[in-house]
Amino acid sequence: MNNPWVIDNVTILLRLLLSMLLGGLIGFERERSNHAAGLRTHILVCLGSALIMLLSIYGFADFVAEVNVRIDPARLATAVITGIGFLGAGTILFTGKSITGLTTAASVWVVGAIGLAVGAGFYFAAIVSTLLILLNLVVFNKLEQRYIRGSKLHLITVHAANTPGVLDEVSGILEEQGFVIKKLVVNERSTVPYGELQPALPMLEISLQVLTDRRFEPVEITRRIRTIGQVCMVTAE
Structure with missing residues (x-):
């Protein structure tokens, strides 16, 4: 050219x-x-x-x-x-x-x-x-x-009955798994069972930001938190 x-x-x-x-x-x-x-x-x-x-x-x-x-x-x-x-x-x-x-x-x-x-x-x-x-x-x-995987933040949300000790049990399981809780938000809510004429049930929504350098296994951590009797829903990401 x-x-x-x-x-x-x-x-x-x-x-x-x-x-x-x-x-x-x-x-x-x-x-x-x-x-x-x-x-x-x-x-x-x-x-x-x-x-x-x-x-x-x-x-x-x-x-x-x-x-x-x-x-x-x-x-x-x-x-x-x-x-x-x-x-x-x-x-x-x-x-x-x-x-x-x-x-x-x-x-x-x-x-x-x-x-x-x-x-x-x-x-x-x-x-x-x-x-x-x-x-x-x-x-x-x-x-x-x-x-060279570094520590990463993960979000775990737990819905449970508002009973004494539920927050301690959740945090205890996370600490056993080697998680460090960096942020904790607790909201009190009331829910009425669908189709039932009952008083509203006191519920807790617990949002935790946790830090870990281990491999994050959502299924395993969800299974462990579900062993707490008062827990009705868990999300982990």
Whole structure:
């Protein structure tokens, strides 16, 4: 290609297809992990970034020879990076106990960079970056969970009859399991059995945020709390 400002249609097609492939590989991993931004989102971000990069480099080639016109191939690329930052922010969620979606937001942002690289013809860097990103998302994630897993917060909600000692029994079971109670909220409620003309039953709603560095087993902790006679409902997440 003698003229750096001219590109043929076949090369444009190949670059757009490659951007779809590389973005789709990362999006497929996110889709399998059931994240907010999945296969189609990553493909669209990478494809759109490649298209804008192509437009930035070759879309204004007719004005290169004009007097007092300066062509800057990076002018639209900077806007892409900024715009994708807002898209990635939409995948970050605060659930009340933790922040999730940071890795997916980072993957959306870096997929945009891969699309820009493909659009500029920087194939080797784009392919190697895709492989390194997949290594980080798949292999490093497993290593982190197995060897360097840190303490995490979990939310446990218990509905039980308002009887003396129920809170002590719940907290005792959690401490036996190695949980550290970081936050405790107790609400008193009254419920009437459905279809029965009886006085309202005094109930407690106990919400606990617990910290543990062990593997969290919702079924096991729910089973143990259910052994308390006054408990009628348990949720663990």
